[in-house]
Amino acid sequence: MAKVKGSIVVDIDRCKGCEICMVSCPTGTIAMAKEVNHKGYFYAYPANPDLCIGCANCAVVCPDGVITVYRTKI
Amino acid sequence: MxxxxxxxxxxxxxxxxxxxxxxxxxxxxxxxxxxxxxxxxxxxxxxxxxxxxxxxxxxxxxxxxxxxxxxxxxxxxxxxxxxxxxxxxxxxxxxxxxxxxxxxxxxxxxxxxxxxxxxxxxxxxxxxxxxxxxxxxxxxxxxxxxxxxxxxxxxxxxxxxxxxxxxxxxxxxxxxxxxxxxxxxxxxxxxxxxVPEWATTGKPPTRERVIITSLDLDPMAQERFNxxxxxxxxxxxxxEVRYEEFQCEDAEYLFVAYGTSARVCQKSIQLARAQGIKAGLLRPVTLFPFPVNRLNELADKVKMMISVEMSAGQMVEDVMLASNGKVPVYHYGRMGGMVPEPEEVTDFLKSKI
Amino acid sequence: MPQATGINDIIKPENLVYKRTEVMTPNILHYCPGCGHGTVHRILAEVIEEEGLQTEAIGVSPVGCSVLLYNYLDIDWQEAAHGRAPAVATAIKRLLPDKFVFTYQGDGDLAAIGTAETIHACNRGENIMIIFINNGIYGMTGGQMAPTTLPGMKSSTSPYGRDVKMMGNPVKMTDIVATLPGTFYVTRQSVHTPANVRKTKKAIRKAAQYQKLNKGTCFIEVVSNCPSGWKMTPVESNRWMEENMFPFYPLGDMKVPQESESQTTNK
The missing domain is CATH 3.40.50.970 (Thiamin diphosphate (ThDP)-binding fold, Pyr/PP domains)
Structure with a gap:
């Protein structure tokens, strides 16, 4: 059976570190970085990229529209 | 047509x-x-x-x-x-x-x-x-x-x-x-x-979006706008200064009045002239811009100006600024919805001569 | 066995499932982290793009946090005086009836100072969409009590909690406009979870389609958060909203058109 595999790209400099994407991710893909972006926010990043299913929940709920989502079947 | x-x-x-x-x-x-x-x-x-x-x-x-x-x-x-x-x-x-x-x-x-x-x-x-x-x-x-x-x-x-x-x-x-x-x-x-180019009409792909606002959070930009x-x-x-003159050619006493007051003053001038007093009227048609220059010129020719207004004396301040101290400037007014009679305006003029 | 797929194999144009719409400008939103305004802006922009409305949209932004909304959506905008957006939009729509006209207003703007304009535009059935962001507080001016502040809720002008005997009760504007004959579609939604975002987007799309059919006023309340004004983290604020705002402002449709009168074009 084909497996759905996703990936996200976070526009780090636009991220404000609100964490809403993190709590909306059904697979635990996203975590907050230990370092800050140029605005001083702990930005979101795909800490566990292998878990991503490309559902786009993070991007849909992101107030700043900083997440781009890709998905494919393998 | x-x-x-x-x-x-x-x-x-x-x-x-x-x-x-x-x-x-x-x-x-x-x-x-x-x-x-x-x-x-x-x-x-x-x-x-x-x-x-x-x-x-x-x-x-x-x-x-x-x-x-x-x-x-x-x-x-x-x-x-x-x-x-x-x-x-x-x-x-x-x-x-x-x-x-x-x-x-x-x-x-x-x-x-x-x-x-x-x-x-x-x-x-x-x-x-x-x-x-x-x-x-x-x-x-x-x-x-x-x-x-x-x-x-x-x-x-x-x-x-x-x-x-x-x-x-x-x-x-x-x-x-x-x-x-x-x-x-x-x-x-x-x-x-x-359709003016500054108007909001829906943004076609061929132009930038139009934003109608009076807000500028940058004080330097706001000052530039001011x-x-x-x-x-x-x-x-x-x-754009517009005004009308009535018997100003030989006037020694100038009424300055607009709107209804200007109509009253035309009759007052007749009454005054019947008594040998050479009165005239400058009627500002535009109140902004105010006919400052013309009033300043007339201030060199007349002996007195009277701002006749149905108010406690508002336009009189602009008449004073325009005449710049060259002649005495008085205000005659009625208030509260009262319209002055031509006779009382003429009487006021006579009282100041 | 397929080979293990690396991230670079997935991030390809043909695999794209979600990216920010081009109707959003590149400007960085000025909102605080986690604020629902950004989410509503984006789905509004998405609907404008997907429904092909960019060339006909004229938005009216309010006074409040979203006063600078015109910086973020690449459409024509008018910035209205505080509370007057429905009056401004009334004239735009009547003079340009083929355009897609909407207002975007906060609770202070729409439910306090602009109450008369809101109610009368809705009552006349102006053929516009009104988006009403209700976060129970004045965000822009620093967290003062709003007409929608909950009983007991703290704000900078109700520091001991809203005492309804002294300060009056919160007003449920959406309930009020739903009773007016001029409104066609009235709903209350939120944008704090992906599912709720999708529902709100659907509501905006419906309103846009109804406007094309000249159906009357469509009114969409979005119960939202104010992490800074509520003095919480964004995630905490969303939880607090679920526990406190939703019981008072329950989500759902309040006025739904009958099937026969809501013929929209399916996309």
């Missing part, structure tokens, strides 16, 4: 002239003594004649903000009211001036302050000419003194408003708004199909 002669109230003349001038929209709220404007427009069915939108708003506040919305679409829109209602509109007028939008606001002035009276007055001169709302701005202010001028100034107001992207006020009063005179009405004009406005007002001061 020829002009049409009708017997009308000033308020009705404004309404009919607006339709004929090709106005796109009128937004108003009833208040005495100007309710005939909205009543006439509703009865005349301009939506059938020209497609003009007429709407009775829920308040003067809503009406002026409808004018803002319509003006920002590049349309020829207007509202009318009387003094207390014009006070309510001041916020919107300030935003319209701040967003550099063209429109016509008609004020059929009644006595104040507060709810005041419903009789004619000229006590809104400061409000009309000095800004009225908050912030540094000016309206172009036209002061009709006849029903004919109430009709004619509609077209002139839209012309000036669009030329300068600036709100124009027609400062009438309860007498001219209510009285009936014969009036020559202009033929019907087509509503304009021209300077731009000053330059515009100075250009208006230079090019």
């Amino acid at each position: 020829e002009k049409e002669l009708r017997l009308m109230k000033g308020n009705e003349a404004v309404a009919e002239a607006a339709i004929r001038a090709g106005a796109d929209g009128y937004f108003g709220y009833p208040i005495t003594p100007q309710s005939e404007v909205l009543e006439y427009l509703m009865e005349a069915k301009p939506h059938e004649r020209t497609g003009m939108v007429v709407l009775q708003a829920e308040s003067e506040v809503a009406a002026i903000n409808m004018v803002y919305g319509g003006a920002a679409c590049g349309k020829r829109v207007m509202t009318s009211s009387s003094s207390p209602g014009i006070s309510l509109k001041q916020e919107g007028i300030s935003y319209i001036a701040g967003a550099e939008l063209p429109c016509l606001v008609v004020n059929v002035v009644r006595g104040g302050p507060g709810l005041g009276t419903i009789q004619p007055s000229q006590s809104d001169y400061f409000q009309a000419t000095k800004g009225g709302g908050h912030g540094d701005y000016h309206l172009i202010v036209l002061a009709p003194s006849s029903v004919q001028e109430m009709a004619d100034f509609v077209d002139l107001a839209f012309e000036l408003a669009f030329k300068y992207r600036n709100p124009v006020m027609m400062l009438s009063d309860g007498a001219i708004g209510q009285m009936m005179e014969k009036v020559w009405l202009s033929p019907q004009k087509e509503r304009s199909k021209t 300077q731009k406005l000053i330059a515009k007002y100075n250009e208006i001061r230079e090019k």
Whole structure:
């Protein structure tokens, strides 16, 4: 059976570190970085990229529209 | 098409002239003594004649903000009211001036302050000419003194408003708004199909988006905008002064009066001249810009100026500034909705000689 | 066995499932982290793009946090005086009836100073969409009590909690406008979870389609958060909203058109 595999790209400099994407991710893909972006926010990043299913929940709920989502079947 | 002669109230003349001038929209709220404007427009069915939108708003506040919305679409829109209602509109007028939008606001002035009276007055001169709302701005202010001028100034107001992207006020009063005179009405004009490039009409891919706003959070940018406005007002001061002189050629005593007061003064001049007193009248047609230069010239020729106003003395300050101390300047006024008699104006002049 | 797929194998144009719409400008939103305004802006922009409305949209922004909304959506905008957006939009729509006209207003703008304009535009059935962001507080001016502040809720002008005997009760504007004959579609939604965002977007799309059919006023309340004004983290604020705002402002449709009168074009 084909497996759905996703990936996200976070526009780090636009991220404000609100964490809403993190709590909306059904697979635990996203975590907050230990370092800050140029605005001083702990930005979101795909800490566990292998878990991503490309559902786009993070991007849909992101107030700043900083997440781009890709998905494919393998 | 020829002009049409009708017997009308000033308020009705404004309404009919607006339709004929090709106005796109009128937004108003009833208040005495100007309710005939909205009543006439509703009865005349301009939506059938020209497609003009007429709407009775829920308040003067809503009406002026409808004018803002319509003006920002590049349309020829207007509202009318009387003094207390014009006070309510001041916020919107300030935003319209701040967003550099063209429109016509008609004020059929009644006595104040507060709810005041419903009789004619000229006590809104400061409000009309000095800004009225908050912030540094000016309206172009036209002061009709006849029903004919109430009709004619509609077209002139839209012309000036669009030329300068600036709100124009027609400062009438309860007498001219209510009285009936014969009036020559202009033929019907087509509503304009021209869309100004600054108007919000939906953004085609070929241009940047249009943003109509009076907000700038950057104080330096705001100051630059204020300077731009000053330059515009100075250009208006230079090019748009309008006034009328009556027996000024040999006048030794000059009345300065607009609107209803100017009509009273014409009779006062006759009475004075019958007694050998050479009186004349300068009638400002534009109150902003004020005929400063002409009054300054006349101050070299006359012995005295009297500002005759139905107010506690407002325009008199501009007459003093214009004459710059060259001659004595007095104010004669009635208030609260009282119109001066020609005799009392002449008597006042005699008392000062 | 397929080979293990690396991230670079997935991030390809053909695999794109979600990216920010081009109707959003590149400007960085000025909102605080986690604020629902940004989410509503984006789905509004998405609907404008997907429904092909960019060339006909004229938005009216309010006074409040979203006063600068015109910096973020690449459409024509008018910035209205505080509370007056429905009056401004009334004139735009009447003078340009073929355009897609909407207002976007906060609770202070729409439910306090602009109450009259809101009610009368809805009552006349102006053919516009009104988006109403209700976060129970004045965000822009620093967290003062709003007409929608909950009983007992703290704000900078109700520092001991809203005492309804002294300060009056919160107003449910959406319930009020739903009773007016001029409104066609009235709903209350939120944008704090992906599912709620999708529902709100659907509501905006419906409103846009109804406007094309000249159906009357469509009114969409979005119950939202104000992490800074509520003095919480964004995630905490969303939880607090679920526990406190939703019981008072329950989500759901309040006025739904009958099937026969809501014929929209399916996309």
